[in-house]
Structure formats: structure tokens, C-alpha cells
Amino acid sequence: MSAILTITVIMAGVGLFFGLVLAAANKKFAVEMNPLIHIVEDILPKGQCGACGFAGCAAYAEAVVLDPKVEPNLCIPGKKIIADEVARLTGKAAAEIEPRFAFVKCAEPITTAKKKYVYDGISDCAAAFILQNGPKVCEYGCIGLGNCVRACVFDAMVMNDQGLPVVNKDNCTGCGACATACPKGVIAMINPDAPVAIYCNSNEKGAQVRKNCKIACIGCGICAKQCPYDAIKMVNNLAVVDSSICLEKCTEIVCLAKCPTNAIKTYKVPPLEMTQAV
Amino acid sequence: MSEYLLLFMGAVVINNFVLTRFLGLCIFFGVSKNYDASAGMGMAVTAVITISSVFAWLAYNYILVPLNVTFLTTIVFVLLIASFVQMLEMIVKKYTPNLHKMWGIYLLLIATNCVVLGVPLLNVESGFNLAKSVVNAFGSGVGFALAIVLMASCREKLRLANVPKSLDGLGVAFIIAGCLALSFLGFSGMIK
Numbered sequence: 001m002s003a004i005l006t007i008t009v010i011m012a013g014v015g016l017f018f019g020l021v022l023a024a025a026n027k028k029f030a031v032e033m034n035p036l037i038h039i040v041e042d043i044l045p046k047g048q049c050g051a052c053g054f055a056g057c058a059a060y061a062e063a064v065v066l067d068p069k070v071e072p073n074l075c076i077p078g079k080k081i082i083a084d085e086v087a088r089l090t091g092k093a094a095a096e097i098e099p100r101f102a103f104v105k106c107a108e109p110i111t112t113a114k115k116k117y118v119y120d121g122i123s124d125c126a127a128a129f130i131l132q133n134g135p136k137v138c139e140y141g142c143i144g145l146g147n148c149v150r151a152c153v154f155d156a157m158v159m160n161d162q163g164l165p166v167v168n169k170d171n172c173t174g175c176g177a178c179a180t181a182c183p184k185g186v187i188a189m190i191n192p193d194a195p196v197a198i199y200c201n202s203n204e205k206g207a208q209v210r211k212n213c214k215i216a217c218i219g220c221g222i223c224a225k226q227c228p229y230d231a232i233k234m235v236n237n238l239a240v241v242d243s244s245i246c247l248e249k250c251t252e253i254v255c256l257a258k259c260p261t262n263a264i265k266t267y268k269v270p271p272l273e274m275t276q277a278v
Numbered sequence: 279m280s281e282y283l284l285l286f287m288g289a290v291v292i293n294n295f296v297l298t299r300f301l302g303l304c305i306f307f308g309v310s311k312n313y314d315a316s317a318g319m320g321m322a323v324t325a326v327i328t329i330s331s332v333f334a335w336l337a338y339n340y341i342l343v344p345l346n347v348t349f350l351t352t353i354v355f356v357l358l359i360a361s362f363v364q365m366l367e368m369i370v371k372k373y374t375p376n377l378h379k380m381w382g383i384y385l386l387l388i389a390t391n392c393v394v395l396g397v398p399l400l401n402v403e404s405g406f407n408l409a410k411s412v413v414n415a416f417g418s419g420v421g422f423a424l425a426i427v428l429m430a431s432c433r434e435k436l437r438l439a440n441v442p443k444s445l446d447g448l449g450v451a452f453i454i455a456g457c458l459a460l461s462f463l464g465f466s467g468m469i470k
Contacts, residue, residue, distance in 0.1 A: 010347055014354055018361035025365045029372040 036089060037065045043085050044075055047153050049175035051076040065090055073097040077154070077173030100174030101192035102148075102157070102167045103267070107199040108213050109162035110136060110144035129183040138212040140202040142186045151181035190267075194243035195253055197267035203236040217263035223255040232264075239264060282413050284469050289417025292469060295393050296425040297455075297462040302393030306426055307451055309384070316430035320423025322384040324416065326366065327397050330359045331415035334398030335408050355398055356390065363389040393422055428458060 041061035052074035054060040063070045064086060072087035072094065080097050087094035119128050119135040125147040128134045134143040144163035156171035157178055165178070169192070179187040186201050198217055202209050206218035219237030224230075231245035232255060241264075256264055295301045302323075309319045334355050342348050367385045371378045388394055397418045401411040432454050441450050 006345075006347065007350065010345065010350060011353070014357055018357055022361055022364055025368050029365075029368040031371050 034065055037061050040065055040086055040089055043078075043082060043089075045077045045082065045173070047077050047173065047175065049077060049153055049173070049177050051173075051175035051177070064092075068092075076100060077175050079173070099192055100176070100189040101169070102172050102174065102176070102178050103188050103190045103197060104142060104148075104165050104167065104186060105188055105197075105199065105201040106140075106142040106164070106186050107215055107263075108138070108141055109160075109164040110142065111163045113138065113141060114212060125181075126183045134184070136212075138202055138204070138209075138216065140184060140186070140200075140204070141213065142182075143184060147181045147183070148178035148187055151177045153177060191243045191247065193247060194241065194267050195246050195250055196241055196255060196264055197243075198239050198241060198264050200238065200263045203238055205237055209237070215261055215263060218261060220260065222258045222260070223264050226255045226258060228254070282410070285410060285413050286417040286420075288469050289414050290421040290424065291462060291465045293418075294421040294425055294462050295396065295418050296422055297459040298466070299396070301396045302391055302422060305387065305391060305393075306422075306429065306455070307448065309387075310426050310429040310433055310451070313427065313430045313434055316426045317423070318380050319384045319388075320419075320426050322381045323388055323391075323393060323422050324419030326359075326363055326385070326388055327394055327419040327422075328412060328416045329366070330362050330394060331398045331401055331411050332408070333358055333362055335401060335406075335411045338398075338402045351402065352395075352399065355395055359394055359398070360389045363394075393418070425458065425462075429455065432458075 038061075041058050044057040044061060046057050048056040050056065052060045054063055054074075057075075060070075060074065064072055064074070072090055072092045073083035073096070075082050075086065076097070078086075079099060083097045084094050086092075114137040115135045116132060116137055117135055119131065121127050121131070123145050125134070125143045125145045128143050128145055133139050136143065142164055144159070144165075146159050146165065148165050149157040149159055154171045154173050154175070156168045156173070157165050158168065160166045165187075174189055176189050179185070179189055184201070190197060199215070200213075200217035202213070202216050204212065204216075206220060209216045209218050217238050219234060219239070221234045221239070223239050224232040224234055229245050229249045231242050231250065233240050233242070253266065256262075256266065289295075293299060296303065296306050305319060305323075310316045337354060337358055338348075338351060342351055342354060363385055367378075370381060370385070397415050398411075401414055404414075406414060429451075433451060436450060436454070445453070
């Protein structure tokens, strides 16, 4: 019995001693840290997506508080609310933050596309990409093995049953992790309010595009000619929409009507069960 | 002098804690994926082992032995090392922020590691005096750093190799660790 008592006393003593030493050390060696850093870090979304260009939310909070040159609007997932809040807390001028949204620039799922070969390797776009740029005949289209879905930390992407990634509008924060993960660069970040979008990523010449895919942009430029405000430009045989011009000036959508392949479509954030491309 | 040198070399290569005594394997495999991280880990472990073995020796000889409670050695050492590492982290954070950036995360990882606990325990078990304890601890730390840096270098090379899928990752790491351990076995018998 006395042995147990001795042990208890000794261990309690040792524990108390180290506890006191640590408590004293904590006081003595406390590092002065701007308390604002913690406050800013708390309001950030904590997706640790790195869209701001820093190594995670804590690093950005520290930088935005301590460095006057770091803009308060770099947190893209946080959108305008967080940007305003960070600006208010750090006393910086609130800047505009353009809403961004992941958009898959390909409408031909791998299941129905023409293929060079049957890919039977590991289910990873980058791995398939190594083999002759993927199984699709079209060198620019979605491979459909879901690297973007796995890259998304906000659960905003799913593969639909045809094998095209679909963006869930409620969860997408526009951080761009999926766009980075895609070896083909099929995913673009666009303004979710854009009236139209080009559902194709191919830079191939028109004749070749037609052979590869029925619904691709053949680069004819009819849509660009239709647009009265020059919002559509032809770049490398592909129509490119400058949605800021659309949002500013467009009153009536006239660019869609004459597209021979329907590669340009109205763009509202597509619902989850996006229909199969025709 | 030669006695200490032999003790040091013995701790580094012959009784290498990772490759012949198989302690500290979790960090040995966990942090050996790239060279920089493993070098940082090696340094952190060396520093912590060396300093904590001093405290451990003092605690053993001036507290545990006089009170006749040497059966509490292990648990007291655990407490001592954990608190010491905590304190070291605070001090490093305060005075050398750069070192803290490099080490900080490893320091807390090794707070309850078996290498760090094993060295002081073996020191008191072997009845070393203070100087010998420190030399042995420092040698053990260097040995650990050597092993983990060797391992990390091998694993960095391995990334370019065509490893069979069934062995990829940890599997082949274990095989390499085995080969390293075999080669370190060659040192045994060098010192009588």
C-alpha cells in the first residue's frame, strides 16, 4: 500500500514539476503574434486549396495581415463576403473579386467518343495521358477518368454516368484545383453568370475536328461574326468568349443560332444531371 | 579518449539504432520520402536525444536512485522527454524562427518516439557516466540521421525506377531497409 502511495506522490510531483516548468516556459518564451492573424485565419474557408498562392489558409492569413502588399481579395473560395471581411479586418481597400466557376470545356463523353485504343490501365487521367495523349481520337477532349473529381476538396465535382465531370454549383468555390489537375486543360474557370460558353476545347483545324467529334467547335467563326460587341474571338481555331463583355453589353443572345455544330450553348451553371450531349 | 571514440563509432554504425536495434522505425519510414525532410528529422532527433539524455541521466542518478524507485525509470523518462521537447519547441520558436520552420513539425513528432526514449534507457542500463551517456546519445542520433538520410536517398532514386506494382511504396521500402540493415551487419565485430 505504501509503495502505491510513494509512486503516486512521486509521479504527481514529477508531473506537477514539469507542468509548472512548461507553464513558466510558455510565459517566458511566448512569441508575440499579431492576434489579427488568428481572427483572419478563422474566417477563411479552410479548404487549404492554395488558390491564393500561399501554402494554405494560415499562411495566407499571416501574409495578408503582416505584408501590406498582399491583397485582401486573394481567397477565391471565400468570394466577395470573405474578401470584404478580410479587407475590413486588415484595413486594406476592398477590391473586386470576380466570381469564378469551374467549367468543363468538353461535351463529348469518353463513352461515346471515337477512340484510338481501349485504355485499360489505372483509372487516372495523367496515366492515360502518357499513352499517346489519352484514348480519345480528339487530342483536346476530356479523358473522363476523374482526376478533377479527386482534386476537388469541396466535393463540387462528380462524374456523370456518361463519363463527363459535372460541376455542382452549390459547392464550387472557383479555387481552380480541378483545372490544375486536368492534364488536358479541359477545365476553365469562368464567370458563372456568363450567358454563353463554348463546349469544346479543340484547337484542331475544322476538317480534322469534324472527323474526330460531331459536336466540336470547327472554328468557322460564324458566332464571332454574329456578335455585335466583339465578345467572341477566334483563337487557334476555337471560339473564345470574353464573358465580361457579354455581361456588360449583351441584351439578346444572337451568337447561338447559326452555329453548325451547336458547340456554343447558353451557359447557366449546369444542373448536376446535365443531359447527354447530342 | 579512444574509449569515447569507440563508443561514438559503435553507436553510429555498429549498434545503429534503426538498422541493428530496430527502434524508431515509424519515423524512419514515415519521413524518409525526401532528402530534405529526412535531413531535418535527423538533426532534430540528434539534438533531442543528446540533450534529453543529459536530463535523463541527472534525473536517474539524483532523483530515482536516491529515492529507490528505479522501477519508475521508463515512465519518468517519458514524461521528462515529452516536456523537454515541448519546451525546446517553445525556445526554438522564440529565438530561431528559421530553425523552427525547418524543425518545428519534427520536434513534436519525436516527443514520444522510441529512439528518443530508448537511448536514455539503455544509457542508464549500461551504467554509463554522464560523459559516456552524452557521447553515446550523440552517436545514436548521428547514426539515426545517417540511416534516415541513406534511406531517403534510396527512396528518391526509387521514384524513377520501375517497381512492380505489388511492391510499390512501403513494400519496396521495407526491402531496402532490410538490405541496408544487412550491410550494417557487416560492421559488427569491428570493435570488440
